[in-house]
Amino acid sequence: MRRLKPDEACWCxxxxxxxxCHVAFDKKIDMYKKKHVKVPSHNLIKTPEQVEMIRKSAExxxxxxxxxxxxxxxxxxxxxxxxxxxQETTKRGAIPAPLNYEGFPKSVCTSIDDVxxxxxxxxxxxxxxxxxxxxxxxxxxxxxxxxxxxxxxxxEVSDEKRKLVExxxxxxxxGLAAVKPWGFLGDIADVISRHANENGxxxxxxxxxxxxxxxxxEEPFVSYVIRKGTGMxxxxxxxxxxxxxxxxxxxxVYTDRFDGWTVYTSDGKPSAQWEIQxxxxxxGAEVISW
Ligand code: MF3
Ligand code: CO
Numbered sequence: 587m588r589r590l591k592p593d594e595a596c597w598c599x600x601x602x603x604x605x606x607c608h609v610a611f612d613k614k615i616d617m618y619k620k621k622h623v624k625v626p627s628h629n630l631i632k633t634p635e636q637v638e639m640i641r642k643s644a645e646x647x648x649x650x651x652x653x654x655x656x657x658x659x660x661x662x663x664x665x666x667x668x669x670x671x672x673q674e675t676t677k678r679g680a681i682p683a684p685l686n687y688e689g690f691p692k693s694v695c696t697s698i699d700d701v702x703x704x705x706x707x708x709x710x711x712x713x714x715x716x717x718x719x720x721x722x723x724x725x726x727x728x729x730x731x732x733x734x735x736x737x738x739x740x741x742e743v744s745d746e747k748r749k750l751v752e753x754x755x756x757x758x759x760x761g762l763a764a765v766k767p768w769g770f771l772g773d774i775a776d777v778i779s780r781h782a783n784e785n786g787x788x789x790x791x792x793x794x795x796x797x798x799x800x801x802x803x804e805e806p807f808v809s810y811v812i813r814k815g816t817g818m819x820x821x822x823x824x825x826x827x828x829x830x831x832x833x834x835x836x837x838x839v840y841t842d843r844f845d846g847w848t849v850y851t852s853d854g855k856p857s858a859q860w861e862i863q864x865x866x867x868x869x870g871a872e873v874i875s876w
Contacts, residue, residue: 598823599633614768615821623770624818626806631823632799636730637865637874640799640825643680643727644863644875647734650674651723660715660741664696668707671723683724683731683802690847695722695735699747702790702831702839702849702857715741718751720859724802733798733827734875735861746834747856753785754832754858761810761828765864765871771817771826775810778830788837790857793849795827798863820866825874829861 590597596607615625632640653674654667671694675682682693690706697705697720698713705720713719722735737751760777779789795808806818810830818824833839835855842848851857863875 597628598631599635611821615819618819624806626818626821626824629800630797630805630825631821632825632865633823636799637825639728639730640732640874643725643730644732644734646675646678646680646727647723647725647732647863647875649678650725651721651734651736654721654723655736655738658713658719658721658738658740660713662713663709664698664705664707664711664713664719665709667696667721668692668694671721675723675725678727680725680727683726683733684722687802694724696720697722697849697857697859699856700851700854702833702851703793703859704841704847704849706845706847713740716743716747717741718743718747718856718858722859722861726802730800731798731802732875733802733861733863735829735859737858737860749785750787750832750834750856750858753781753787754830755860757781757810757830757832758828758860758862761830762862762864762871762873765820765828765866767820767822767866767868767870769820770815771806771808771820772812772814773820774808774828775812775817776814778810778828782830782832788833788835790831790833790837790839792839793831795829795861797824797826799825822866822868824866825863827861827863829859831857831859833857 590604592605717740724733757778761774797804835853838852865872
């Protein structure tokens, strides 16, 4: 990218002169680059206007999940969850991002028990007491993307599964607290994998979080199994998801070879996941969707 002159408008779209805007930011980025740190390119740094649009998308995303939270119950099918997500999303003028995404056939992912993620809603799968269900909702509003997921416990859930769900939520909260401007993605991974392992759980390695906002899936890939102080630099303006998949047993997973989507634990033991969307700010992090 061409170096801007100090009196030119900043690349971030603020309308402010470069000298008074991201010049210090770029110097810092260059300094880390020289040290071979993975740094975000300018197109991953959200402008205030983009953030505003993404927040609006996230308002829909949260409202849809709130609706699901109120209506999910024993005896309904996962197709009925899909119907709720489609209707509640479209009536707010938005589009469910999963629908037709790389051939995904439904509006939401519903992942129960040993399904790790990307479960496909079906009228055959009826929610029963004891199920733990992840509902992963992704929304496009006016071209801007939001993405978050929650766990739901149906009826009487065993203490073992309840603990998995709670510890996984704690992992996300710890990960959020580890988001610091000019820190590293690995700082988030470190606290998450530590907390999971201390509770006897394993973190899925091959699937993780992602940059999000202008696209469904942007750089960086957000791993939860890398070391503290490694991975991409958390420059202010970077936006990504924290969505660890935590397994009660082995970390090994496989993808259903018939539907090409559903990811299962190899040992058939349960897995849990919560997902939030965060923005790195000048003094910490802002939760965009949860
Ligand atoms: N919502 C998932 C995520 O958090 C992506 C699902 S892709 C889909 O990244 F096609 F399965 F919806
Ligand atoms: Co996601």
